[in-house]
Amino acid sequence: xxxxxxxxxxxxxxxxxxxxQKNEFIVTNIAYSKEFALSELSTNLPDMALLDINLxxxxxxxxxxxxxxxxxxxxxxxxxxxxxxxxxxxxKLTEPSGYIVKPFNxxxxxxxxxxxxxxxxxxxxxxxxxxxxxxxxxxxxDKISDREFDLLKLIYEGKTNKQIAETLFISGxxxxxxxxxxxxxxxxxxxATTLVKLRESMSV
Amino acid sequence: xxxxxxxxxxxxxxxxxxxxQKNEFIVTNIAYSKEFALSELSTNLPDMALLDINLxxxxxxxxxxxxxxxxxxxxxxxxxxxxxxxxxxxxKLTEPSGYIVKPFNxxxxxxxxxxxxxxxxxxxxxxxxxxxxxxxxxxxxDKISDREFDLLKLIYEGKTNKQIAETLFISGxxxxxxxxxxxxxxxxxxxATTLVKLRESMSV
DNA sequence: TCCAAAATTACCCAAAAGGGTAAGCATTTC
DNA sequence: GAAATGCTTACCCTTTTGGGTAATTTTGGA
Numbered sequence: 100x101x102x103x104x105x106x107x108x109x110x111x112x113x114x115x116x117x118x119x120q121k122n123e124f125i126v127t128n129i130a131y132s133k134e135f136a137l138s139e140l141s142t143n144l145p146d147m148a149l150l151d152i153n154l155x156x157x158x159x160x161x162x163x164x165x166x167x168x169x170x171x172x173x174x175x176x177x178x179x180x181x182x183x184x185x186x187x188x189x190x191k192l193t194e195p196s197g198y199i200v201k202p203f204n205x206x207x208x209x210x211x212x213x214x215x216x217x218x219x220x221x222x223x224x225x226x227x228x229x230x231x232x233x234x235x236x237x238x239x240x241d242k243i244s245d246r247e248f249d250l251l252k253l254i255y256e257g258k259t260n261k262q263i264a265e266t267l268f269i270s271g272x273x274x275x276x277x278x279x280x281x282x283x284x285x286x287x288x289x290x291a292t293t294l295v296k297l298r299e300s301m302s303v
Numbered sequence: 304x305x306x307x308x309x310x311x312x313x314x315x316x317x318x319x320x321x322x323x324q325k326n327e328f329i330v331t332n333i334a335y336s337k338e339f340a341l342s343e344l345s346t347n348l349p350d351m352a353l354l355d356i357n358l359x360x361x362x363x364x365x366x367x368x369x370x371x372x373x374x375x376x377x378x379x380x381x382x383x384x385x386x387x388x389x390x391x392x393x394x395k396l397t398e399p400s401g402y403i404v405k406p407f408n409x410x411x412x413x414x415x416x417x418x419x420x421x422x423x424x425x426x427x428x429x430x431x432x433x434x435x436x437x438x439x440x441x442x443x444x445d446k447i448s449d450r451e452f453d454l455l456k457l458i459y460e461g462k463t464n465k466q467i468a469e470t471l472f473i474s475g476x477x478x479x480x481x482x483x484x485x486x487x488x489x490x491x492x493x494x495a496t497t498l499v500k501l502r503e504s505m506s507v
Numbered sequence: 508t509c510c511a512a513a514a515t516t517a518c519c520c521a522a523a524a525g526g527g528t529a530a531g532c533a534t535t536t537c
Numbered sequence: 538g539a540a541a542t543g544c545t546t547a548c549c550c551t552t553t554t555g556g557g558t559a560a561t562t563t564t565g566g567a
Binding site: 463464465479482483486492493494 | 555
C-alpha cells in the first residue's frame with residue numbers, strides 16, 4: 100500500500116516513515132507543506148494519506164482532507180495530539196477514515212492504517228447503485244414479485260420508463276403497469292417517494 | 304456519558320475506569336465475563352461499551368459486539384493489542400465505532416471514545432432523511448446556492464413541486480425554475496437521477 | 508450607491524409519469 | 538380441471554414534471 104505522509108515535523112515524519120517501511124508499506128513521499136502535499140496528490144496519487152492536522156501551526160491538514168474528499172477517492176487518517184475541541188470538530192467533518200493519536204507506537208500505527216483502509220473499502224462499496232434484496236426490509240420485499248424487483252432495481256438506478264422498457268424488452272405500457280403495482284405495494288406515489296423509501300429501508 | 308467496561312484483566316480494567324472517571328465519564332460497571340456483560344447490558348444499558356476482544360482467551364468480546372449490534376443501539380469500541388489477523392477480521396465485521404490499541408494513554412483513550420461516540424451519532428443520523436451539506440461532495444455543493452439547497456433537501460425527502468411550493472411559500476413556477484437550475488448544476492435530468500446522484504455523493 | 512448575483516414569478520410547450528380498467532396467456536397450486 | 542397468481546399488453550385520461558425564455562424584485566457586496 101502506497102502512503103503519503105503529510106507532517107511538518109521532520110522527526111515525527113521520519114519516525115512514521117521508518118515504521119511503515121518496516122511493515123511493508125510503501126511511503127511515496129513526505130510532504131512538509133500543504134502546497135507540496137497537493138502537488139504530490141495530483142502527480143502521484145497514493146493509496147492513503149496520513150495528515151497532520153496542524154501543519155505549520157495552521158489547520159492546513161483539514162484543508163488537504165477536504166480536497167482529498169472532494170477530488171480523490173483515497174482514505175486519509177489524521178495524525179493528532181489531543182487538539183482543542185474546535186479543531187477536532189472541523190476535522191471530524193471531513194469524515195476521516197481514522198485517527199492516530201500521538202504518541203503512538205508501531206503496533207497502533209499499523210493497526211490504525213489497516214483498519215482505516217478496510218473501513219474505507221467497505222464504504223466505497225456503497226458507491227455502486229446496486230439494490231440488494233438482502234438489505235431491504237423483509238416486509239417490503241415479501242410483497243414484491245421477482246419481475247417487479249427487476250423494475251425496482253432500474254428505478255433505483257434512476258432509469259426512465261423508456262429506458263426500463265428497452266432494458267427489459269417489454270412495452271412501455273407494461274413498465275407503467277409494473278411500476279404502478281410497485282407503488283401500490285410499497286405504498287408510494289412516485290419514483291421520488293419510492294427512492295426515499297428504499298433509502299430508508301436500506302439504511303437501517 | 305455512561306460507559307460499560309468489559310475486560311477480564313482487573314488491572315487494565317481498573318486502569319481504564321480510573322482514567323475515564325477522571326475525565327468526566329461515568330463507568331456503570333466492569334464486566335469480567337461475557338455473561339455478566341450481557342446481564343449488565345439488559346438491566347442497565349450504558350451509552351457506550353468498551354470491549355476487550357479476547358475475554359478469558361476466547362473471542363467473547365466479538366460475540367458481545369454482535370449482540371450489541373443486533374439488540375442495542377449503542378456504540379462500542381474494541382480494546383485490543385495487535386491481535387492475529389483472523390480475530391481482527393472478525394472484529395471488523397461487527398462494525399465497531401472504534402478501536403483502542405494497547406498500550407494506550409489517557410489522551411488517546413479519551414479521544415478515541417469521543418470520536419467513536421461522535422461517529423456513532425453521525426451514523427444514526429443516516430436513518431433520518433436529512434440531507435447534510437457537509438456530507439456532499441464539495442464540487443457538488445459549491446455550485447448550488449443556499450436557496451437551491453433548500454429545494455434540494457425537499458426533493459431529497461420525496462416532496463412534489465406543489466408540496467415544496469407550500470413549504471417554502473413560493474409559487475409553483477419558482478419551484479420549477481429552481482429545480483431546473485439544480486438539474487443544470489448537478490448535471491441531472493430528473494428527480495430520480497438527482498436522488499441517485501445524491502445517494503452516490505453521500506456514500507463516499 | 509451601484510452592480511452583480513440570486514430569487515422570484517409568469518408563460519408556453521412537450522414529455523414523462525401516474526391511475527384505472529380490461530383482457531390475453533402462462534404458470535402454479537389446490 | 539378450476540382457481541389463483543403473475544406477466545404482458547393496450548387504452549383511456551389526468552397530473553406532474555421538465556426545458557426554455559423573459560422580466561421583475563431582492564439582496565449582498567465593492
